[in-house]
Amino acid sequence: MSIAFISDIHLSAQRPATTQLFEEFLAENERLLERLYILGDLFDYWVGDDSVGLLGHDAVEAALRNTVTAGTQVFFMHGNRDFLVGEEFARRTGCQLLSDPAVVSYEHRNLLLTHGDALCTDDIEHQNSRRQMLSAKWKTAFLQQPLAERIHTAAAMRAQSKAAKRTKSRSVMDVNPHAVENLMRQHGVDTMIHGHTHQPAVHAFEIAQKPAWRYVLGDWPKRRNALYLQQGELVLKNLAGAGD
Ligand code: MN
Numbered sequence: 001m002s003i004a005f006i007s008d009i010h011l012s013a014q015r016p017a018t019t020q021l022f023e024e025f026l027a028e029n030e031r032l033l034e035r036l037y038i039l040g041d042l043f044d045y046w047v048g049d050d051s052v053g054l055l056g057h058d059a060v061e062a063a064l065r066n067t068v069t070a071g072t073q074v075f076f077m078h079g080n081r082d083f084l085v086g087e088e089f090a091r092r093t094g095c096q097l098l099s100d101p102a103v104v105s106y107e108h109r110n111l112l113l114t115h116g117d118a119l120c121t122d123d124i125e126h127q128n129s130r131r132q133m134l135s136a137k138w139k140t141a142f143l144q145q146p147l148a149e150r151i152h153t154a155a156a157m158r159a160q161s162k163a164a165k166r167t168k169s170r171s172v173m174d175v176n177p178h179a180v181e182n183l184m185r186q187h188g189v190d191t192m193i194h195g196h197t198h199q200p201a202v203h204a205f206e207i208a209q210k211p212a213w214r215y216v217l218g219d220w221p222k223r224r225n226a227l228y229l230q231q232g233e234l235v236l237k238n239l240a241g242a243g244d
Pocket of ligand 1: 040041079080081115117195196197
């Protein structure tokens with residue numbers, strides 16, 4: 001048995017090929033995986049658990065439910081796109097919500113999991129909006145709006161973030177090495193796994209003269225991969241198939 005980590009699937013009704021690849025991935029892996037960790041941005045956007053039908057994700061929820069029923073524990077960590085996924089989604093799919101960051105243990109290894117955007121400390125604008133949107137006050141006010149209004153607001157926010165990205169350098173939007181090291185030291189781990197940056201890689205470095213590793217998961221529309229932990233070894237595998 002093994003466990004796997006994926007991130008940034010960015011599912012939306014506008015990406016049928018990626019949705020199909022994700023459903024195939026679940027079907028192929030459900031009997032092989034003891035646990036599957038989804039580290040955020042499974043959905044390109046999510047405006048409340050009551051939006052699933054309107055956003056066209058009923059089949060995805062059913063596929064997740066099948067995977068859980070087949071015996072794979074599925075853990076869901078929020079990303080900055082789907083931070084409004086809630087308890088109703090968890091109840092319907094059987095996924096277990098995981099806080100960010102989280103440390104998980106498997107085969108004597110402790111792994112620090114995070115979506116990754118909290119580590120992008122050089123992107124002040126993102127950190128400010130993140131702080132605002134993760135507040136209970138903002139979430140409650142947003143979820144009280146009618147569904148159509150929420151979808152409209154989310155579209156405006158995505159357009160705004162896309163425009164802002166064009167003015168930001170790649171390094172500003174990447175994780176800050178000090179933030180990475182601080183979080184790893186705080187949790188006493190030598191291995192971190194995250195997504196968000198869409199820059200898949202394995203980074204080997206040192207913390208207090210000891211080897212440390214940071215595994216970055218890719219985004220599914222463009223650079224699909226999955227990280228497997230099997231017999232104590234972490235292996236980052238590129239996945240076949242073209243997304244959209
Ligand atoms: Mn993200």
